[in-house]
Amino acid sequence: MVRSALQTRGRLNRGPRPGVTLIPAASVVAASALALLPVVTQQAVFPDSAFLMLIAWRLLRADAWPAWWAAPLGFVNDLLTGMPIGLSVTLWTAIMLVMDLVDRRTLWRDYWIEWALAAVLILMAETAEWKVAAWSGAPVPFIQVLPTVLISILAFPIFAFLASRLDRWRLGQ
């Protein structure tokens, strides 16, 4: 009886998981790897899951990873998704720096502001991707990108939820 009272059960003695600093980056790589799913389609309305995961983490925590990790993460994403190499590297690192500025400027943040911020970032990213596609010989009209932007904005809460659950799990809270 005494022994059972000494057993660590429930909420006692719960520390961070091993590899706690790598879990956010690993989850972004896992989201990049979603591009390996055998979906063969002629229409591109799927959200860019790795990018959504990245901004979900960055909006949740400023210290999920050092800002420069975005460059190698972007390189992995470029390789896995087959985007022009360097696009995600540039875009993701720029997003990290922009978010540092945003963190300095905002005093108060609630869920709606985060969603609006994510919407702006998604729009920026999709515009950049569209522009790079145009430069590399595929100038599609911008109106074709809008469904993807809308779906990405609507899908952001899912990734924000995933990031916050993963964050709680990795910190052992």
Added chain:
Amino acid sequence: MAAPAGPRPGWSRRAQYSLFFGFLAAVAGLIVGLIMLVLSLVAPASYASVRGAALDVTAPVTGALSEVSATASGLVSGAGNYWDAASQNAKLKRERAELRRQLIRAQAISQENRQLKAALGLREHSRAAVAAGRIVGSSFESPRRFAVLSVGGNDGVAVGMPVRTADGLVGRVVDAGRIASRVLLVSDRANIVPARILRGGTPVISTGRGDGTVDIRPLEVGRNPFKRGDIIVTSGTGGLYPPLVPIARVIRLDDDGALGLPIADPSQASFAIVEHPFEPEALAAAGRQDQR
């Protein structure tokens, strides 16, 4: 909720330095990324080996997953086929009889064609396939239209080779790894195919629209030559794509052209065939000009 504390390291000099160098590293990453991006826009061939290696690593994963999904969907559609087997059987028998008659006619025409060509002394191009593979994935998260094919350099696939299915044209190879390759689909905006209308042979140009359809324009300005249901086939001009491969079916007319739906649907086709470029010297030209 207040904004996250963010990069405010307090009084620790060590923390301040590590934050500052982290910032410098991020700026360096940004510059390196920009250089890489410019390089991949200006000289896409410089990443050929990296992209090929990445394909080799990722394509087997996609291939294995696609086996699983094909099995699952095959179970469902297989059950569906048993549902009305009797009426389907009767219908198929009728169709087979009709097709046999057409086949005999086509054989006669083909034989006559061969004799006429021999009489004219036309050079015959060998149309032997390089390799046949499965389409296992696609770029469903990007505005570009690529597909991943399960054959690569080990099977003789090289950048610039045309890819088709039994139904029609799929596109051309833009990245070739050892065991997998990436195909620029006909419906990508960067894929421009010289073509003609099967009915009448009017020369046209087919350009992808990026949304699963193709834009078809006549080469000569004037009356709109299209009709709904027209079949567009490759013309062989330019030397890359072999002639008379079906590309698209016209589904809508607009003021000076038409909108077509590709005939070869990469998501339905079980096998795609990689062929040699129609004129071999076109392979080198396509490799040089290839943009992605």
